[in-house]
Amino acid sequence: MASETDDEPVRKVHHRGKVFRDPVHSLITVNPDEGYLLDLIDAPEFQRLRRVRQLGVSSITYPGAEHTRFSHSLGVLHFAGRILGRLKERYRSHDEISEIIGKNERVIRAAALLHDTGHGPFSHMIERAFPSTADHEKKTGEIITSEEFTVAQRLRDHGIDPAEVRAVIAKTFPYKFLNDIVSSQLDADRMDYLLRDSLMTGVAYGRYDAEWILNCLCLGLEPDLNVPEDSRNLRLCLDDKRGMYAAEQLIVARMHMSLQVYFHRVTRGWEAHLLCLFEEAAKLAADDTGGLPAATPETVLAFFANKGATSASDFLRFDEVSCLAAFHAWAEAKEQAGCEWLGELAERFLLRSKVFHAVEFPRDPIGKSYETILKLKELGAEENRHWHHDRASFRGYKDFGSVFGKTVDEDQEYISTDSILLNDGSPKKRASPVERDSRTLAIKAIGLNESLPLNRVFVHDTYHSQLS
Amino acid sequence: MHPIDTLGRLLVHLGEVEGRKKLQKLVHILQVAGAPFSERFSLSHYGAYSSELRGELDAFDREKLLTETPDVNAGYTTYRITASDQLKGLLAADEKPAPAWLDLATKLNTEFNSTELEGISTVLYLRTTGWQESEWQAQFNNLKPHLSSGFETYRERALELVPAA
Incomplete structure (x- = not known):
C-alpha cells in the first residue's frame, strides 16, 4: 500500500473502468485502459466543478437548471470520444488520418474533459466581474500546465504532455480538425450543453438530432x-x-x-444584480477602514481583495458554496456601518426580490444604450452600482452571428x-x-435577422422611474 | 465599458483604418496591452480574430456609426473604415480625457500594415495562451508557415510594443 504524506493524499490506482449514469447520454463509460481519465476526474481541480453550476443563476428563471460543469464535462468527454470513434471508422483506410487520430486521441479526450476547469462560480457571469476573471479558457490553460495544480503531473504520469492539452483548448494544436472536436461550431462542448441545458431547464428548443450529426x-x-x-x-x-x-x-x-x-431577460437581470454586488464587495475589500463583514469566508475575502486574482489553493475553494455562504453573512451584516448596500443586495438576491429593471433597445441598440447611459450619469447614477450595461458583444455561448451582411475583407476568417x-x-x-x-x-x-445580438441596461429601482 | 467608449473612440481617434482585418489585429494588440476591449479572440488562419468584434462592427454599420468605403487594388477589395458624424456626435456629448492606449493605436495604425500586425498579434496570442517564449517560434511556424521568415521581427516588435508584465 502506498504511504500518505501530510501534503499529498494517496492517489487511487485504477484497475477497473467506471460507468457514470447520465440524464443525457444514459451511460458514460470510461474503460479500464483509460486510467488517465479516471485520474483526471479524481483531481481536486475537476471535482471542484461539482460546485459550479453550468448555467449560473439560470435556476432563478428555470428551477431545474441546477446541473453542474462536472456533469457537462463528462458529457463533453463522451461526445468527444464518439466523434473520434466516428472519424476513425470513416477514415479507417486513410493511413495518415488514422495515424493522426491514433497518436493524439488521449490528448483530445483529456482536453475535452478538462476544458471547463477554469470556470469560476456562476460560470460565465463571473467572467464579466473583473479583468482577471474575464477568460475561463486562459485559467483552464493555467490549471492544466501550472505545477501549482495537480493536473499537469497527473497527465505526465500517463505520458501526456500538458502543453499539448492546453494547445487544443487554445486552438493552437497543429491539427485543426482535432481542435474542432473541442472548440468549433460542431464541437463536443456545444453538442452536450444544448442537450443538457435543454433537458435540465425543461426548454425543449435545444434538442437536435445528435445521432444524425455524429x-x-x-x-x-x-x-x-x-x-x-x-x-x-x-x-x-x-x-x-x-x-x-x-x-x-x-x-x-x-x-x-x-x-x-x-x-433570458430575468436571468441576465440577476447576473447584473450579482455584478453590482461583486463591485461593492471589491470596493469594501479594498477599503482599509471597514472592509467586508468579519463573517466573510477567507477564500471569498481573498478573491475580492485581489479583484479576482486567486492563488491555486484559493481557486480550488472558491466556488458557489463559498459565495452563497458569503451572501448570507453579508445579508446579516446589513445594519453594519458601510455594509448597508452590500447587505441589501445580498439579501435581495437570496430572497429573489428584484432591484434592477431592464431597459431594452429593439432599434439602434448601440447608440440608444449609450444615450441612456449618458442620461443615467447626468442623474448621478453610478455604473455597476445603480446600473449595469448588458453588452451586446458578450457571446459566452457562441451565438449565431449574421453571415448575410455585406462582404468584407475578413470574411474568410469569419x-x-x-x-x-x-x-x-x-x-x-x-x-x-x-x-x-x-x-x-x-x-x-x-x-x-438584425435583432441579434441583445443589448440592455439594467437600472436600479431609484433611477428606473426617472428615465421615462 | 460601452463599445462606443472603446471601439467608437478608437475609430474617431484614428480617422481611418484600412480594412476590418487590420482593425481586428489592432484591437487584439491593444487588448493585450491593457486597453479595455472585452471582445473574445480566438486564432484563425490570419491570426487573432474575434467574431464578437465582427458583430459589433456590423452593428455600428447598421446604425450608421461608421462608414466602410471599398477600395479595389489588384482585384482584391479592402474597406476603409471611418467614423460617422453620428458617432462623433455621441462621443462629443460625453467629453473625457483621451485614454493613453490611443497613442499605441496610432502607432499600430500608421507604422504597420495588416500582415505585420497579423504576425505581431499571433506572437502575442501565443504569449497570452501560456506558451513559453522558447516555444513561440515552433508554434508560430506551425500556425503561420506563410509568415515564418519574419518571425524574429514580429517577436521583437511584439515585445517592444507590449512588454511582458
Whole structure:
C-alpha cells in the first residue's frame, strides 16, 4: 500500500473502468485502459466543478437548471470520444488520418474533459466581474500546465504532455480538425450543453438530432483557397448530402436556447444584480477602514481583495458554496456601518426580490444604450452600482452571428471561425460554409435577422422611474 | 465599458483604418496591452480574430456609426473604415480625457500594415495562451508557415510594443 504524506493524499490506482449514469447520454463509460481519465476526474481541480453550476443563476428563471460543469464535462468527454470513434471508422483506410487520430486521441479526450476547469462560480457571469476573471479558457490553460495544480503531473504520469492539452483548448494544436472536436461550431462542448441545458431547464428548443450529426461527421480542407492543402488544415465537417438539415436544426436549437435561456431577460437581470454586488464587495475589500463583514469566508475575502486574482489553493475553494455562504453573512451584516448596500443586495438576491429593471433597445441598440447611459450619469447614477450595461458583444455561448451582411475583407476568417462546414468527406476537397448552400431554409432567415445580438441596461429601482 | 467608449473612440481617434482585418489585429494588440476591449479572440488562419468584434462592427454599420468605403487594388477589395458624424456626435456629448492606449493605436495604425500586425498579434496570442517564449517560434511556424521568415521581427516588435508584465 502506498504511504500518505501530510501534503499529498494517496492517489487511487485504477484497475477497473467506471460507468457514470447520465440524464443525457444514459451511460458514460470510461474503460479500464483509460486510467488517465479516471485520474483526471479524481483531481481536486475537476471535482471542484461539482460546485459550479453550468448555467449560473439560470435556476432563478428555470428551477431545474441546477446541473453542474462536472456533469457537462463528462458529457463533453463522451461526445468527444464518439466523434473520434466516428472519424476513425470513416477514415479507417486513410493511413495518415488514422495515424493522426491514433497518436493524439488521449490528448483530445483529456482536453475535452478538462476544458471547463477554469470556470469560476456562476460560470460565465463571473467572467464579466473583473479583468482577471474575464477568460475561463486562459485559467483552464493555467490549471492544466501550472505545477501549482495537480493536473499537469497527473497527465505526465500517463505520458501526456500538458502543453499539448492546453494547445487544443487554445486552438493552437497543429491539427485543426482535432481542435474542432473541442472548440468549433460542431464541437463536443456545444453538442452536450444544448442537450443538457435543454433537458435540465425543461426548454425543449435545444434538442437536435445528435445521432444524425455524429453519423454525418467527416473531414474537409479549410475553405480558404490560400490555406495550404495538408492534413494540418483539415476541418471537422458534416457530409453535404446528408448533414445539411441536421446542421440547420443545430443552429436553430442554439439560437432558440440563446434567446430563451442564455440571454433570458430575468436571468441576465440577476447576473447584473450579482455584478453590482461583486463591485461593492471589491470596493469594501479594498477599503482599509471597514472592509467586508468579519463573517466573510477567507477564500471569498481573498478573491475580492485581489479583484479576482486567486492563488491555486484559493481557486480550488472558491466556488458557489463559498459565495452563497458569503451572501448570507453579508445579508446579516446589513445594519453594519458601510455594509448597508452590500447587505441589501445580498439579501435581495437570496430572497429573489428584484432591484434592477431592464431597459431594452429593439432599434439602434448601440447608440440608444449609450444615450441612456449618458442620461443615467447626468442623474448621478453610478455604473455597476445603480446600473449595469448588458453588452451586446458578450457571446459566452457562441451565438449565431449574421453571415448575410455585406462582404468584407475578413470574411474568410469569419467563415473559418463561425460557420458549420460541409464537405463530401474527401480530405482533398475544400469544405464550404453551410450558409452558402442554396438548399438552406432556416439559416438565411436567421442570418438576416438584425435583432441579434441583445443589448440592455439594467437600472436600479431609484433611477428606473426617472428615465421615462 | 460601452463599445462606443472603446471601439467608437478608437475609430474617431484614428480617422481611418484600412480594412476590418487590420482593425481586428489592432484591437487584439491593444487588448493585450491593457486597453479595455472585452471582445473574445480566438486564432484563425490570419491570426487573432474575434467574431464578437465582427458583430459589433456590423452593428455600428447598421446604425450608421461608421462608414466602410471599398477600395479595389489588384482585384482584391479592402474597406476603409471611418467614423460617422453620428458617432462623433455621441462621443462629443460625453467629453473625457483621451485614454493613453490611443497613442499605441496610432502607432499600430500608421507604422504597420495588416500582415505585420497579423504576425505581431499571433506572437502575442501565443504569449497570452501560456506558451513559453522558447516555444513561440515552433508554434508560430506551425500556425503561420506563410509568415515564418519574419518571425524574429514580429517577436521583437511584439515585445517592444507590449512588454511582458
